[in-house]
Structures are given as structure tokens and as C-alpha cells.
Amino acid sequence: MLCKDFSLRFEMTDVTQKRCFVLFVIxxxxxxxxxxxxxxxxxxxxxxxxxxxxxxATVNGKSYTRTIESRMLLSDFIxxxxxxxxxxxxxxxxxxxxxxxxxDNHPTRSCLTLAVQANGHRLETVEGLAVSPTQLHPxxxxxxxxxxxxxxxxxxxxxxxxxxxxAENPHPSEAEVRxxxxxxxxxCTGYQHIVDAVLNVKDEG
Amino acid sequence: xxxxxxxxxxxxxxxxxxxxxxxxxxEAKWLAGGQSLVPAMNLRVAQPAVLIDLNPIEGMAGxxxxxxxxxxxxxxxxxxxxxxxxLERSAEIAxxxxxxxxxxxxxxxxxxxxxxxxxxxxxxxxxxxELPAVxxxxxxxxxxxxxxxxxxxxxxxxxxxxFTTALAADELLTEIAIPLQPDTPTARTRTCxxxxxRRRGDYAMMGVAASVTLDANGVCTxxxxxxxxxxxxxxLATQAAQSxxxxxxxxxxxxxxxxxxxxxxQPPGNVHAxxxxxxxxxxxxxxxxxxxxxxxxx
Numbered sequence: 001m002l003c004k005d006f007s008l009r010f011e012m013t014d015v016t017q018k019r020c021f022v023l024f025v026i027x028x029x030x031x032x033x034x035x036x037x038x039x040x041x042x043x044x045x046x047x048x049x050x051x052x053x054x055x056x057a058t059v060n061g062k063s064y065t066r067t068i069e070s071r072m073l074l075s076d077f078i079x080x081x082x083x084x085x086x087x088x089x090x091x092x093x094x095x096x097x098x099x100x101x102x103x104d105n106h107p108t109r110s111c112l113t114l115a116v117q118a119n120g121h122r123l124e125t126v127e128g129l130a131v132s133p134t135q136l137h138p139x140x141x142x143x144x145x146x147x148x149x150x151x152x153x154x155x156x157x158x159x160x161x162x163x164x165x166x167a168e169n170p171h172p173s174e175a176e177v178r179x180x181x182x183x184x185x186x187x188c189t190g191y192q193h194i195v196d197a198v199l200n201v202k203d204e205g
Numbered sequence: 206x207x208x209x210x211x212x213x214x215x216x217x218x219x220x221x222x223x224x225x226x227x228x229x230x231x232e233a234k235w236l237a238g239g240q241s242l243v244p245a246m247n248l249r250v251a252q253p254a255v256l257i258d259l260n261p262i263e264g265m266a267g268x269x270x271x272x273x274x275x276x277x278x279x280x281x282x283x284x285x286x287x288x289x290x291x292l293e294r295s296a297e298i299a300x301x302x303x304x305x306x307x308x309x310x311x312x313x314x315x316x317x318x319x320x321x322x323x324x325x326x327x328x329x330x331x332x333x334x335e336l337p338a339v340x341x342x343x344x345x346x347x348x349x350x351x352x353x354x355x356x357x358x359x360x361x362x363x364x365x366x367x368f369t370t371a372l373a374a375d376e377l378l379t380e381i382a383i384p385l386q387p388d389t390p391t392a393r394t395r396t397c398x399x400x401x402x403r404r405r406g407d408y409a410m411m412g413v414a415a416s417v418t419l420d421a422n423g424v425c426t427x428x429x430x431x432x433x434x435x436x437x438x439x440x441l442a443t444q445a446a447q448s449x450x451x452x453x454x455x456x457x458x459x460x461x462x463x464x465x466x467x468x469x470x471q472p473p474g475n476v477h478a479x480x481x482x483x484x485x486x487x488x489x490x491x492x493x494x495x496x497x498x499x500x501x502x503x
Contacts, residue, residue, distance in 0.1 A: 049210060050210065051210065051211065051213055053213065069210070070210075070211060070212065070213030070256070071207065071208040071209065071210050071211060073207065073208070073243075073247070076207075092207075092247050093244035093247050093248060094240060094243070094244050094317065097314070100316050103319075103320075106290070106320075107315060107316045107319060108316055108319055108320055109316050109317065109320070111243075111247070112239055112240055112243040112244060112317075113239065113243070113320070114213065114236075114239070114243070114256075116213050116215070116258075117239075117258065117260065119215075161315065161316065165315070179310075179405065180315060182314050182315070182404070182405040182406045183313070183314025183317065183406060
């Protein structure tokens with residue numbers, strides 16, 4: 001049973017326009033058992049220091065095999081094990097969208113996925129977009145032309161999100177584009193040029 | 206911002222998963238979509254010793270509309286590992302369960318909806334989430350399985366308090382059954398979902414799922430009002446809903462029901478929305494959902 005006389009509370013607050021867990025209030029009443037959190041921490045001696053798994057994943061059409069710890073996030077696997085640093089890490093708890101990649105064609109937060117979960121799956125990162133080193137993907141070209149980025153930190157996540165969005169909905173309205181962008185934070189542009197870029201891709205297509 | 210060490214087990218079958226959970230109990234957590242668990246692990250709020258990954262198991266996702274004998278309501282049965290994106294795009298859900306269909310785009314962002322699962326959401330039991338409140342309004346039932354067998358738990362008995370449910374340490378939520386209410390000459394049910402969030406996809410400051418059934422004369426025979434982020438569990442405003450039953454609902458009665466609901470919700474308040482503001486939102490959203498239902502949907 002999951003601690004009926006104990007509850008753990010996440011207080012949602014927002015200091016940076018983001019959803020974040022800030023305050024944990026542990027409410028205990030009539031405690032006959034210690035808090036769940038402490039119980040779990042007391043169990044740490046039983047946890048292996050490193051729980052290693054050998055996985056094979058296809059990234060941008062190329063197969064990679066690595067032995068990694070189960071606690072490694074997919075974002076860190078892509079960046080540190082594979083050296084594909086185009087995937088950016090922003091918040092690491094699923095708010096900012098910078099780490100978005102395609103996991104079996106679907107945009108996914110790579111910071112909310114474990115690297116072991118990529119075993120046998122197909123991933124695509126921003127490095128897989130461009131047709132060649134000299135020819136951008138039409139989506140990248142549209143961002144270039146509409147000035148759809150300033151610092152560029154959020155751009156890889158937005159490109160991967162929009163690639164799948166346009167594949168499913170090739171002729172979106174502006175409202176649909178804004179809705180589809182809701183899971184990606186950009187602190188530079190105010191989004192207008194990003195929306196323009198995505199709509200320009202539509203116009204060409 | 207990295208998870209603490211744990212032992213990861215990719216379950217190959219439901220039987221194996223249940224046996225593992227029976228062995229490890231509270232030390233192990235199920236890994237479904239991971240869209241709430243992994244951030245909690247990244248923040249080290251959750252430090253499970255063992256993760257049992259349900260994703261590799263075949264046959265734990267999908268949905269069917271069950272045709273039952275005419276004396277019983279039809280049911281929509283959704284397997285627990287069905288992802289939000291499937292629910293969002295399902296023609297069956299759009300046809301048979303419009304409340305769930307209307308709610309899905311409000312659940313987080315597209316990337317989260319590609320991974321998150323209905324069963325994981327309900328077992329996580331976040332009272333600020335949309336789906337627990339919707340399941341209470343729809344009077345859904347949840348199937349819990351363990352090595353000891355299986356049992357059905359009503360949604361209204363499932364949510365104990367924050368992040369705490371009726372599931373035992375060895376149990377897994379495997380199916381969600383929603384009774385359907387097709388139109389009959391004597392009963393027509395219409396529903397509406399609304400929430401107010403500061404940014405689309407963020408946790409709402411307040412949200413309402415409403416359902417109203419009218420008979421052939423336009424008299425209300427049943428009403429349900431469910432609220433999210435309105436207490437330690439999803440909250441049903443039973444007195445507000447009951448005030449509508451037996452009436453041909455007027456604007457004044459909607460106003461009165463909204464005033465009752467205002468006092469029935471128990472919102473926690475936070476930095477974005479004081480308790481008074483959350484209660485105000487509950488009032489406004491109650492009026493809007495009921496007005497929408499009665500104006501446009503019968």
C-alpha cells in the first residue's frame with residue numbers, strides 16, 4: 001500500500017514562465033510508518049551502483065550499440081555517448097522542449113525518456129534533417145529565410161516537433177501552428193518568426 | 206537533474222511484470238509513459254529502487270467499444286498503456302465519448318501526449334490533471350491486476366489523496382471501462398470540458414468536466430460536475446449537480462449551481478492563483494460549461 005497516512009505534495013509554481021516543482025510539503029498524520037520518501041532512500045543499499053545495459057538504437061539511419069547505465073537519460077545518451085550535440089538540454093524535466101527528438105517518428109522529450117528505452121527503436125535528431133552538408137531541409141531553409149531563430153537554443157527541438165507536425169498536417173492554419181508549438185519555449189523571438197517560417201514551408205509544399 | 210541509480214527491468218509479459226511487482230512491492234515503480242515519473246526522478250523527488258518498464262509488453266494498449274445486451278449500457282474499454290495521442294485521434298472516442306475527446310488536447314503538450322498513457326496518468330493520481338476528474342464524471346471503472354487476481358475499482362473510490370490511490374503495492378492498473386450513454390427517446394446526455402491555464406498545455410488553475418442528462422421533456426435527470434486542481438483528489442461537486450436534477454434548467458439555476466460549486470471545491474491555491482481566484486474560476490467555468498451544454502448541445 002502506498003502510504004495512506006502520508007502524502008507528498010508538489011506545489012506548482014512558476015518563476016520563469018515554466019511549470020516547475022518547487023515546494024515539497026510532506027504532510028504526515030498518525031504516522032505509524034516512516035515517510036515513503038525516506039523508506040525508499042533507506043533501501044538504497046540494495047540498489048546496484050551501476051545497472052548496465054547494452055542497447056542498440058538507430059539514430060538518423062545509423063545503428064549504434066553502447067553499454068550504458070539504466071539511469072542515463074536519452075538526451076545524455078544522444079549528446080555524450082553519440083556526440084550528437086545538436087539536441088539541446090534545457091530544463092531536464094519536460095517543460096522547455098529543447099531536447100525534442102523523433103522517437104519512432106513521434107516528437108518526444110528525450111529528457112523524459114531513459115536511454116535503455118531506445119533499445120530497438122528508431123530515433124531522429126536535428127543532425128538527420130539536412131539533405132547534405134550544403135543543402136538544408138526545407139524546414140530549416142524556411143527558418144533561415146524567415147529569421148525564425150535568434151540564439152538558436154530552442155531551434156532543434158522546434159524543428160523536430162514541426163517536422164512531425166507538418167507530416168501529419170501539411171496545410172495548417174496559424175492557430176494550429178501555434179498550438180503545435182505550445183510545448184516548445186523560445187525566449188528570444190516572441191514566436192512570430194517561427195510561425196512565419198512554418199507557414200512558409202506550408203506555402204512551398 | 207539526473208535520476209538516482211535504480212535497477213531497470215524491461216518486462217516481457219504481463220505475468221512477468223506482476224510477478225516482479227509482487228517480489229519488489231513498494232520498492233519498484235511501474236514505468237508507463239514516464240512523463241510524470243521521469244521528471245520526478247530527475248528532480249530526485251522519486252528514487253525508486255527498481256523500475257519495471259511496461260512499454261515492451263505486447264497487448265497492453267488499444268481500445269474497444271463493447272456492445273452489451275440492450276438492458277446494460279455500452280462501455281468503452283481502454284487498455285492502460287494506450288497513449289494520449291491515440292485517445293486524441295480516436296474516431297471511436299470522438300463518436301462515443303465526446304467528453305474524453307474534448308479533454309485530450311488540454312492534456313499537456315503534443316510531445317508529452319506522444320508518450321503519456323491513460324493508465325499511467327490515473328495511477329499517478331495528480332489532482333491537477335484533467336483525466337482523473339473526467340473519469341470521475343464519466344463514472345469509469347478501473348481494472349487492477351496482480352498475482353493474486355484481478356478486481357474492479359470505481360473511479361470514485363480510486364483516488365485517496367495526492368498521488369495516492371486504492372492500488373495495492375503489487376497491483377497494476379490494466380484497463381479502464383467507461384459506461385457509454387447513447388441517446389434514447391427518454392434520455393439525452395451532453396458533456397463539456399473547460400479549463401483555464403496560463404499557457405496552453407500547462408497545469409490548469411482550474412478546470413471543469415460537466416455532464417447533463419435531460420429527459421424527453423427537457424427535465425434534468427442527472428448531472429455531474431468534476432473539478433481538477435480543486436483539492437487533494439479530483440472533486441465532484443455533488444450538491445451543485447444535485448441542485449439541477451428534477452429541473453428544466455434555467456439561467457438562474459445555472460447561476461445557483463455555480464455558487465454552490467464555488468463552496469464545494471477545495472482548491473489549494475498557489476503562486477499563480479489564490480484560493481479565492483481559483484474559487485472564482487470554478488464559478489465561472491461551471492456557468493460556462495453548463496450554459497454551453499444547454500445552449501448548443503441538445
